[in-house]
Amino acid sequence: MLDQPVVKPATQLPLAVAGLCFNAGSARLINDLDLVLTGHGVTVVMGPNGAGKSLLVRLLHGLIEPQSGSIQWNGRNNGAATRQSQAMVFQKPVLLRRSVAANVDFVLALKAGSNQARRNELLQQANLLDKASQPARALSGGEQQRLALARALASDPEVIFLDEPTASLDPSSTQAIETVMAQASARGVKVILVTHDVGQARRLADDVVFIHRGTVVEHSGADTFFNQPASKVARDYLAGKLVI
């Protein structure tokens, strides 16, 4: 068995966000956003295009600085120290110009030293072990995204952000990514997933954060959100109506 579901102790959670604002020029993209995330599982961030979902996860991961507001992970301010225990998979994977194995090795060497057994385990989990020596950038889109996910998990994160990792992937690749995500979540990794795919959100979410115009409109358990969304904008979104 590759994945024994040993739940990791959560030292990063809860996440507490208060009064978060981010402006680009005169446009306010994140507007006085408050959010609290506790416990393990998969939190899905949903919302229409331009709502600020990708921006929010970048802010939470500390890749960009907000103009005001606070982000605290278990009482610690967001920054380089908290980012050490986190990882992120971007919508467009950025792979090093190296072999598949070397991409994973790079992160393993950073975090815990080279470990061939761990690398092979991660590649096996991503179904890429037979392509270990191939150039990473010669992989298909789905394979590249699986490698990006395997590489992110190589850092043994407590929290992993995934920004629309299955956008533009076929169903088979999407399923493969979702399987790895679910396995990570079962091991106790907190998964924060941005997606437009309502079906995917239904399959994976433990709770849903719905964002509109840079603020959290609704945050509730998955069952509640999908069966009884409290806000009109979320109901319209789930009904497939145009939400601007």
Add this chain to the structure above:
Amino acid sequence: MQDFAEAFRLAFGLVVAMDADLVEIIALSLRVSLAAVLVAAVLGLPFGALLATVRFPGRGAVVIIVNALMGLPPVVVGLLVYMALSNAGPLGFLQFLYTPTAMIIAQTILITPILAALTRQIIEDMNLEYAEQFASLSVPWHTRIFALIRDARYALLTVLLAGFGRAIAEVGAVIIVGGNIAHLTRVMTTAIALETSKGDLALALALGIVLLVIALSVNAAVMSLRTSAESSSHA
């Protein structure tokens, strides 16, 4: 036309005969220029990568200066190195003047800014692509620099070629600090200058042809290496 024909005939004859003087001049030229490229690479590549990835006050000014130094006049460099290495200069005690070491120093000074400036441009472009991923992984700055250099290695081969081209073709600095002494500091370019001044245009042209062939061969070999390595390893 007669001069050109004679030059080609003479060049061919010198090469076929493996003329000892010619071989010695070629060997010294390659030794000096390759050594200068090696030292300049050790200095210029990491410095260029540092400039590309680290933000600090005055960085813009440093970039402008490094770019401007790409156009350093060789004779000025030769003069400065001459003054530094002459007996009255601060480094006179080293007794490097009129030795191949002095020529390597001069060529290193000439090509280091070229390697640094071109490296900065290449690494900066790659860093734009990698920066967010590196930030996410909390990659330390020194690991980031060496990772970028490693991943840009094929593009950087072209940078090294540019440096080598500048070094092997350079005459102004090496003639000042080397003195063009037969069997000691005479390289292809200084020999060409000497033969031209003596009016032996045919021999000068012959040496020029050999120099061109060397430059072409090194370029072809490196580009071939780059192409095959890229296609067989990493896209």
